[in-house]
Amino acid sequence: MPILPSFASDDNSTPNDPMAVLNRVHPPRPDWYEELYASAMDKAMKSYEAEIAGYKSQLFDNLRGKANKILEVGIGSGPNLKYYSDYPGVNVFGVDPNRKMEKYARAAAEAAGIPPSNFKFTQAVAEALPLNDASVDAVVGTLVLCSVKDVDQTLQEVRRVLKPGGVYIFVEHVAAEDGTILRFIQRILDPLQQTLADGCHLTRNTATNIARAGFASFDVNQAVLSTASFVNPHVYGIAYR
């Protein structure tokens, strides 16, 4: 059985129908694979999350008191939910194609004190978000543009669902500089990484995609994290709709 089935689609739905796009860009993986990946994301990222906490705290401070409706694309096991624990009345909408992430994300929401009625998880992809235009105050995406099938389409969807003046907060790992040993290693390991980590690419330059996505303005910074090994450097920042 192939780990990653082909991206074939036999539906006749409209191009932006979220279910049709989900099935086309992220067809269901075997149950065991989705569970293994979800469990690994939940358990194996603790030291990474500890190292990046300072950067994330600064970024998420931009949302406090300003964002009531937050969309997390590729929410995974919900490592960012703890940053909203003191946002009164916050509503978080999590989107992820891996349905096995839901239980971990729900547990993280509960641990963060977010009432179940204020947290919703939907199985969908970022390339076709099941949300209306201009419907959220903030979109958060961490370690997601490496994994989506279509980065530019994802960023257009992020812009579409953001209210005017809304913000997109991102933390992404990107390709190392051309000509470096790290870049050479990334090129070698990229196919293996895609197979083991559900389509995650090591060699994307997603800061460039964000820069040309049509946001009114954006701030971007770079960091190298010792816990992320060859999955470096990281870009993090905020873009304004």
Ligand SMILES: C[S@@+](CC[C@H](N)C(=O)[O-])C[C@H]1O[C@@H](n2cnc3c(N)ncnc32)[C@H](O)[C@@H]1O
């Ligand atoms: C490396 S994990 C990051 C999860 C979480 N954001 C975090 O910071 O730990 C990548 C996540 O993107 C999700 N994903 C993969 N393809 C996607 C797509 N097309 N749209 C949205 N999410 C996607 C995966 O299921 C996974 O949960």
